[in-house]
Amino acid sequence: MVTEIAKAKLNLALHVRARRPDGYHELETLFAFVEHGDLLQVEPAEADSFALTGPFAAVLSEEGDNLVTRAARAFREAFGGGAHAITLDKHLPVASGIGGGSADAAATLRALGRLHGVAVEDMFAIADGLGSDVPACLFGRTAIGKGRGEQLEAVAGLPGTPVLLVNPGVAVSTAEVFRRWDGIDRGPLPADPRQGRNDLEPPARAIAPVIDAVLALLTAQPGAGLTRMSGSGATCFALFDSEAKRDAAAEVLAAKDWWVLPSRLT
Structure with a gap:
């Protein structure tokens, strides 16, 4: 079993520069992350399964398909690896501006990468296809984000603040x-x-x-x-x-x- 923390994401600044023809917005943002978040566990299994626990589990229980299961499917389509049992211990509120779903998806990719020997840098294309904040959450470090937020440049952070x-x-x-x-x-x-x-x-x-x-x-x-x-x-x-x-x-x-x-x- 592999365990990953889906750390909460903060935008220490977020400048919206323009609406784009593709429906997205051109952004400039400073991403940062905190020590705490959701907890994700993944292990190989005979059949795919997804379980929810934690204080905000009920909010997602009606969804069925979600960013975690979509991330797992996208990983398998790209790299193989078979079926997995995934448990998400949901501690971050939903639709709250701290990247909960995106962080969960990124944690899923990191966990699967650890299980199957796939480097993080090889999963950014998958992350980008899942959502605008998923690449930043996969990167997991203080960074300037541009474009939709997926163009990342690491910068010095304020660790321990x-x-x-x-x-x-x-x-x-x-x-x-x-x-x-x-x-x-x-x-x-x-x-x-x-x-x-x-x-x-x-x-x-x-x-x-x-x-x-x-x-x-x-x-x-x-x-x-x-x-x-x-x-x-x-x-x-x-x-x-x-x-x-x-x-x-x-x-x-x-x-x-x-x-x-x-x-x-x-």
């Missing part, structure tokens, strides 16, 4: 958020991408005004530095100058009955 993720329990449709983007190009990532912005925050906040309250409360916490919404929302995050201050903030935010995840950047 305390971070708090907060989701108010509202699922936000990525497609709807992008549909409501106002189409204005507000410029590229700055030299320090952390000084950028998230162009999807305004439309996401219009759809889910509770994001305003999350960001305001995070910003007000002692020790909070960079505070922003990730991806298309509704998960928000703050980087902290100490784990003690992060943990104190986690208690404050958890009192709202919101989902909170204290972690660290990798």
Whole structure:
């Protein structure tokens, strides 16, 4: 059996530059990852199976086909390897802007690659076909993403930085958020991408005004530095100058009955 952590993805900045003729959007983003996420286990089996556990399992139980099973099929079509039993222990909220499904798909590819001796760099074409964030999650390191997000350039990260993720329990449709983007190009990532912005925050906040309250409360916490919404929302995050201050903030935010995840950047 092989086990992989599907680490939560953060967009420390996300600039939407243009709508593309293919229906996607031209992006410039700074990807980062945290220590925690979903847990994926894969082992060879006589027949394919997929099982869900964890606090967010029920949300996916009705789906049937999903990014994990699609990733497994795509891997077998490209590299063989037979049938597998896959278990996903789902801890990240769904449709929350932290790459849960994309991270799960990437973890599936990494696990299958380990089982069958396929290098990560040989699976990026499969990842790209599964979704815009899957290549970044497969890469799994701090990186500038361009194009749809699949053109990746590794950059120095902030490993060990305390971070708090907060989701108010509202699922936000990525497609709807992008549909409501106002189409204005507000410029590229700055030299320090952390000084950028998230162009999807305004439309996401219009759809889910509770994001305003999350960001305001995070910003007000002692020790909070960079505070922003990730991806298309509704998960928000703050980087902290100490784990003690992060943990104190986690208690404050958890009192709202919101989902909170204290972690660290990798």
